[in-house]
Amino acid sequence: MTSTTSLTAVPAYAAPAPKGPLERTTIARRPVGAHDVLIEIKYAGICHSDIHQAREGWGEAIFPMVPGHEIAGIVIETGSAVTKYAVGDRVGVGCFVDSCRTCEYCVQGLEQYCVNGTVGTYNSREKNGEPTYGGYSTHLVVDENYALRIPEGIALDEAAPLLCAGITTYSPLRHWNAGPGKRVAVIGLGGLGHMAVKLAAAMGAETTVLSQSLRKKDDGLRLGAVDYYATSDEETFRELRGRFDLIICTVSAPLPIDAYLRLLRVDGAFVNVGAPEEPNAVNMFSLINGRKTLAGSAIGGIPETQEMLDFCAEHHLGADIELIRADQINEAYERVLASDVRYRFVIDTATI
Numbered sequence: 455m456t457s458t459t460s461l462t463a464v465p466a467y468a469a470p471a472p473k474g475p476l477e478r479t480t481i482a483r484r485p486v487g488a489h490d491v492l493i494e495i496k497y498a499g500i501c502h503s504d505i506h507q508a509r510e511g512w513g514e515a516i517f518p519m520v521p522g523h524e525i526a527g528i529v530i531e532t533g534s535a536v537t538k539y540a541v542g543d544r545v546g547v548g549c550f551v552d553s554c555r556t557c558e559y560c561v562q563g564l565e566q567y568c569v570n571g572t573v574g575t576y577n578s579r580e581k582n583g584e585p586t587y588g589g590y591s592t593h594l595v596v597d598e599n600y601a602l603r604i605p606e607g608i609a610l611d612e613a614a615p616l617l618c619a620g621i622t623t624y625s626p627l628r629h630w631n632a633g634p635g636k637r638v639a640v641i642g643l644g645g646l647g648h649m650a651v652k653l654a655a656a657m658g659a660e661t662t663v664l665s666q667s668l669r670k671k672d673d674g675l676r677l678g679a680v681d682y683y684a685t686s687d688e689e690t691f692r693e694l695r696g697r698f699d700l701i702i703c704t705v706s707a708p709l710p711i712d713a714y715l716r717l718l719r720v721d722g723a724f725v726n727v728g729a730p731e732e733p734n735a736v737n738m739f740s741l742i743n744g745r746k747t748l749a750g751s752a753i754g755g756i757p758e759t760q761e762m763l764d765f766c767a768e769h770h771l772g773a774d775i776e777l778i779r780a781d782q783i784n785e786a787y788e789r790v791l792a793s794d795v796r797y798r799f800v801i802d803t804a805t806i
Contacts, residue, residue: 465806466591467780468518469508475784476508478806481520481587483595484580490595491539492531493547498589499524499615499773500799502645502706503729505787507577511731515577522589522801523549523575526604526614536598544604546763548617549753551575551586551600563757590783592803602760605767612772615645615798616763618753619773623650623702624762626725626751627657630700634658639694639701639717640679643670645790646704646727648774648797651677654702656769662698664690664714673796677774691716704728715740715748723747773798779805 463480470477486492504521506512525547529539539545552573553565560568573580576588604613623646632638638659640650647663654661655678662681663674671682683690694717701714706728715724715736724746741748754762766772774797778786786799 462593464591464593466520466587467783467806468520468587468590470518472508472510472515472517476521476590476787478780479518481591483587483593484584486531486533486595488533488535489597489599490533491529491536491545491598491601493525493527493545493594493596493601494530495525495527495589495592495594495803497526497611497614497777498522498801498803499618499775500783500786500790500801501615501618502790503618504588505790506706506729506731508787512729516579516585519577520587520590521576522591523547524614524617524619524800525575525589525594526610526617527594533598538598539601539603544606544610546602546604546613546617547575547589547594547596547600548602548621548759549575551596552581563755565755566752590780590801590803590806592806600756602756602763605764607767607770608763608772611777611800611802612775613763613766614800615649615773615775616766617759619645619649619798620653620766621754621759621762622646622727622751623704624653624765625754625758626702626727626749627654627659627700628758629751630723630725632657632659632700636660636699637662637697637719639664639698641665641685641701641703641709641714642705642728643674643797644704644793645773645795645798648673648677650702650704651679652771653765655679656765656771659700662694664701670796698722700725702727706730708732708734711736711748712740715744715746718744718746720744721746723749725749725751727751773800775800777802781805
């Protein structure tokens with residue numbers, strides 16, 4: 455059916471200004487258009503990037519801001535021309551809700567690299583100039599082409615973080631051919647890192663965690679790693695020199711990149727998926743000596759994100775989560791910054 459109602463006010467949690475606490479409010483959602491689905495949001499993950507943007511760590515942002523791009527819910531209304539989904543379907547929405555659809559990358563299903571820029575799920579603007587609001591709310595209207603089907607094999611609350619943490623780590627693992635016979639290291643065992651370990655291990659790669667301390671070693675091994683090393687120990691960098699084919703860096707803090715590059719084999723790749731607020735310096739000889747690659751990777755396009763969800767269902771993978779009420783969001787932000795979560799906070803949006 456096609457909605458003919460005006461914009462609907464729905465409950466949400468928003469940051470009214472930079473660096474301020476999030477507060478309960480109401481926001482307007484657009485009417486359901488011909489190609490739209492209306493999603494009743496059940497769960498929304500808290501990503502570190504929510505904190506970066508709400509506190510303008512990555513530059514000037516749009517306020518009031520409703521963060522949240524790890525969204526899982528149920529379709530409760532469809533537009534007249536929708537063919538992909540029906541009422542009752544389990545769906546997710548990730549980091550973007552639109553793109554130009556015509557550039558070479560959109561045509562290839564690499565919408566995350568859209569030449570003309572994607573429309574972010576929040577802190578962005580629709581093509582008509584209206585601001586986008588994210589998943590810390592009860593409902594979302596989105597074009598059916600930018601929603602993902604969540605397989606029955608994954609619980610909705612554990613599926614929500616897959617829409618960012620899952621695809622952000624899955625994409626580089628697939629692109630750099632993680633699998634049997636490959637040695638993969640994951641830097642950091644947080645929201646992104648714990649999914650990188652699960653995914654790399656499920657792909658058949660020999661997986662190692664590199665973390666500041668051994669505090670989470672038992673978790674790392676439980677998640678699928680075969681080794682776990684403390685990077686605060688200088689011996690780690692001597693022992694692991696030339697060990698890995700691929701290193702996935704999931705942390706959002708400056709690191710001594712040169713030291714990590716020395717852990718790569720010839721033709722190895724260091725891929726950054728974390729986004730520090732400060733730049734890192736690299737000695738070019740660290741790349742030249744060994745024909746190594748220093749790379750970055752964004753999320754994934756719509757086809758690859760669906761592939762990731764199907765892979766997770768096949769391998770019975772979901773995020774390790776701590777479910778919270780909406781009135782705990784500000785506390786959760788502080789705990790994320792203190793690395794006090796194992797491993798993803800997920801908001802029960804019924805409490806908004």
